[in-house]
Amino acid sequence: MSVAPVVPRSGWAESLRLLSRIGTFCLVELQKLRHDRTELITRAIQPILWLVIFGVTFSRIRAIPTGNVPYLDYLAPGIIAQSALFVAIFYGIQIIWERDAGILTKLLVTPSPRSALVAGKAFAAGVRTISQAIVVLIVAALLGVSMTWNPLKLLAVLAVVVLGAAFFSCLSMTIAGLVLRRDRLMGIGQAITMPLFFASNALYPVSLMPDWLRVLSHVNPLTYEVSALRGLLIGQPTNYWLDFTVLIVAAVAGICAAASLLSRLAR
Amino acid sequence: MSADPTPEPVPAVQIAGLSHRFGDHLAVDALDLTVSPGECFGLLGPNGAGKTTTLRVLNTLYPPQSGTVQVFGLDVRTQAMVVRRMLGYVPQQLSIEGALTGRENVSWFARLFDVPRRERAARVAEVLEIVDLTDAADRLASTYSGGMVRRLELAQALVNRPALLVLDEPTVGLDPVARDSVWARVQDMQERYGMTVLLTTHYMEEADLLCDQVALMHHGRLRAVGTPAHLKAELGPQASLEDVFRHHTGESLEGEAKGGLRDVRGTRRTAQRMG
Numbered sequence: 001m002s003v004a005p006v007v008p009r010s011g012w013a014e015s016l017r018l019l020s021r022i023g024t025f026c027l028v029e030l031q032k033l034r035h036d037r038t039e040l041i042t043r044a045i046q047p048i049l050w051l052v053i054f055g056v057t058f059s060r061i062r063a064i065p066t067g068n069v070p071y072l073d074y075l076a077p078g079i080i081a082q083s084a085l086f087v088a089i090f091y092g093i094q095i096i097w098e099r100d101a102g103i104l105t106k107l108l109v110t111p112s113p114r115s116a117l118v119a120g121k122a123f124a125a126g127v128r129t130i131s132q133a134i135v136v137l138i139v140a141a142l143l144g145v146s147m148t149w150n151p152l153k154l155l156a157v158l159a160v161v162v163l164g165a166a167f168f169s170c171l172s173m174t175i176a177g178l179v180l181r182r183d184r185l186m187g188i189g190q191a192i193t194m195p196l197f198f199a200s201n202a203l204y205p206v207s208l209m210p211d212w213l214r215v216l217s218h219v220n221p222l223t224y225e226v227s228a229l230r231g232l233l234i235g236q237p238t239n240y241w242l243d244f245t246v247l248i249v250a251a252v253a254g255i256c257a258a259a260s261l262l263s264r265l266a267r
Numbered sequence: 268m269s270a271d272p273t274p275e276p277v278p279a280v281q282i283a284g285l286s287h288r289f290g291d292h293l294a295v296d297a298l299d300l301t302v303s304p305g306e307c308f309g310l311l312g313p314n315g316a317g318k319t320t321t322l323r324v325l326n327t328l329y330p331p332q333s334g335t336v337q338v339f340g341l342d343v344r345t346q347a348m349v350v351r352r353m354l355g356y357v358p359q360q361l362s363i364e365g366a367l368t369g370r371e372n373v374s375w376f377a378r379l380f381d382v383p384r385r386e387r388a389a390r391v392a393e394v395l396e397i398v399d400l401t402d403a404a405d406r407l408a409s410t411y412s413g414g415m416v417r418r419l420e421l422a423q424a425l426v427n428r429p430a431l432l433v434l435d436e437p438t439v440g441l442d443p444v445a446r447d448s449v450w451a452r453v454q455d456m457q458e459r460y461g462m463t464v465l466l467t468t469h470y471m472e473e474a475d476l477l478c479d480q481v482a483l484m485h486h487g488r489l490r491a492v493g494t495p496a497h498l499k500a501e502l503g504p505q506a507s508l509e510d511v512f513r514h515h516t517g518e519s520l521e522g523e524a525k526g527g528l529r530d531v532r533g534t535r536r537t538a539q540r541m542g
Contacts, residue, residue, distance in 0.1 A: 017381070113348075
């Protein structure tokens with residue numbers, strides 16, 4: 001078992017280091033994105049299909065009651081959350097890759113607490129999902145979805161997306177720490193993405209769900225992410241305190257869980 | 268503090284009674300080792316001798332299970348963060364991020380070691396210059412040859428100006444030209460910064476050329492320590508370090524080293540990644 005190093009430390013210096021590590025990993029993620037933009041394009045295809053085909057069709061059928069909000073408007077925030085989820089849930093593959101490549105070993109012997117490394121990676125996943133969210137926002141605007149253009153609200157949208165990505169990428173890194181292999185992580189990722197997506201309010205209101213699914217949707221952080229996005233983007237009433245509290249608590253819990261399993265990956 | 272007029276210098280590395288177990292397998296068995304500051308110390312032995320495990324306890328990756336390990340007088344168990352700042356570490360595997368340029372790879376580690384922002388760019392350029400990668404610095408590292416990757420890793424390990432450089436099999440898997448160039452860099456860096464170097468190898472030639480002191484490890488135990496010249500002289504004028512190893516362990520170094528499973532795994536991983 002690993003023993004926590006007893007180093008004299010001040011809380012202030014620790015927080016600064018944490019922020020510095022998060023900044024470093026976000027920067028590295030941006031550098032990687034700049035060198036290889038193909039993923040941005042390929043990742044954009046699926047959310048576009050959801051909006052253009054599923055969204056437009058279901059708007060015509062009017063099968064899902066969304067009050068006086070057009071279904072496409074209702075769907076757009078859900079698809080932002082979904083596309084961010086899809087990026088984040090496979091983010092743990094990167095850490096297994098870095099482990100197999102020996103990079104993780106070198107990261108673990110830099111003067112960085114494990115939680116700072118995991119937090120750095122979690123927010124780097126957030127950087128990747130921001131690019132995703134922007135693509136979906138643009139496509140939604142082109143399809144005539146009437147969203148807010150208030151810059152403060154749009155910044156809050158990005159914050160919500162980053163928090164969601166931080167949680168789901170930590171879930172992915174936690175699974176990575178348990179299964180230790182890329183193919184197993186891929187399998188589990190694929191097995192849980194759709195249930196997470198369907199057991200949320202991304203496609204339809206919670207009020208339409210059978211009771212058992214409603215319970216699942218209430219413990220699913222994706223639901224709170226979608227609620228906050230819907231509130232910010234299309235003005236649907238929501239409890240922001242609850243949404244942000246759930247997302248922040250989930251992200252912190254995810255970071256702790258993934259950090260505690262990081263030593264398993266180092267062996 | 269001692270009032271002694273000529274105080275003993277604090278050893279760069281002091282390992283006492285270190286044992287490390289993986290399940291039933293005792294990888295390191297009651298190891299005692301001292302490395303003096305400024306010297307190049309070679310840990311020799313075939314794969315499975317316990318060299319890498321020893322380095323991984325030393326660099327704080329594995330907490331010591333028993334015994335004590337100190338780096339410049341600091342205990343790796345209780346002062347891990349401080350020890351990490353004093354170390355540069357190059358693992359056995361070729362391990363760089365191919366999706367970043369050479370410069371970005373080094374800059375990444377400069378940030379992780381808290382190199383101040385004002386000095387960062389100059390420091391990164393300096394270490395890239397030392398390893399002769401200035402011209403290739405802005406190319407993606409995935410386009411580098413094996414020798415260039417290893418030199419880039421040396422640059423990464425140097426960027427925090429470590430007092431102790433830890434190299435795990437620095438030239439395994441490299442062709443002779445790349446090997447020579449890595450050896451030249453290590454010697455150059457030692458002269459330039461006077462840092463202590465601890466390396467593991469199963470190449471006798473490497474140990475003979477680079478190391479002031481060598482220790483022979485076999486099945487987790489230390490079999491002999493001394494200067495290469497001294498160890499060879501004990502066996503006679505014609506003896507090589509290979510003979511020294513055979514004398515102390517009764518086994519050949521190269522024979523075991525070549526077929527090792529870990530080597531295969533390392534090479535396969537590298538091939539996959541460079542792929």
